[in-house]
Amino acid sequence: MPAAGLGLLDVIAVPEGGTVELDLLAESVVEGVLISGTASADVAGECSRCLDPISDHVEIKLMELFAYPDSATDETTDEDEVSRISDDLIDLEPVVRDAVVLALPQVPLCSPDCLGLCVECGGKLAELGPDHGHETMDPRWAALQERFGGNRDNSEEN
Template structure:
């Protein structure tokens, strides 16, 4: 299990990320499949790579009643957009993450023996999937996304993309200490003609 910053927030039934678990029951062994599309705007590394403004996260989960709570397992998938960290070209990618999280029943041994941020809790028969899914997606995203694994980036002289400039691209660089001497010889050669 991972530590979640939002473990103490109270879920509201109106959120698309929240599941009402009353129909599952508390008897261990009961389960229910759960599939839903939820708004994913802002999920990711903002300013680097994230779910676009109108993007959605597809949840395909199984919720199982266990002795200590509800075990949520399955996948969350989404499309993300950003820009290449080397050449700054826009890029898109698909991310799919595995989710396995225990939500503890109130007054269960797990609830009473773990710190508030160690395990998620069931609050008023509701579980909030958002912190778990957000954390999983963020951890799956590259901190420095690339359009291609071998992206060569930008030419430091002209700012052109190396992928478009070709192998012959180059810039003549003259050591400033020799520049005056080169100008002198250039002037001499032009006078002799």
């Protein structure tokens, strides 16, 4: 089944034109057709912390009842509660799309211990090292620094 960008585009998704592989069993039951099996796809996106590209593989188990027209299930449920068979056809796309999107991480990470980016310079914290830091000055002291110069170690000249 070709995918049309399933997921959160620019965050993590099945790339447009990517393939979702289905391994399904269709069983006739009293109220309709029960579809069960798996859907799997490769996904790509970027880490939410460091913005590095990431790729993964998701596999989802599916089980969905598609109700026959005029069955008890069709008559006693709201239209959005259960899938329906329409003109002897079963539309799997909404079921597969919803399952894949729900299986994707809301906050994709390249690794669970990703440190992200430095808020000051934008560098990757993992590459900058533990001693990385930026000197920050309380803005209330900025006028004094301008008046007496940028060097804190100025000694009085007599």
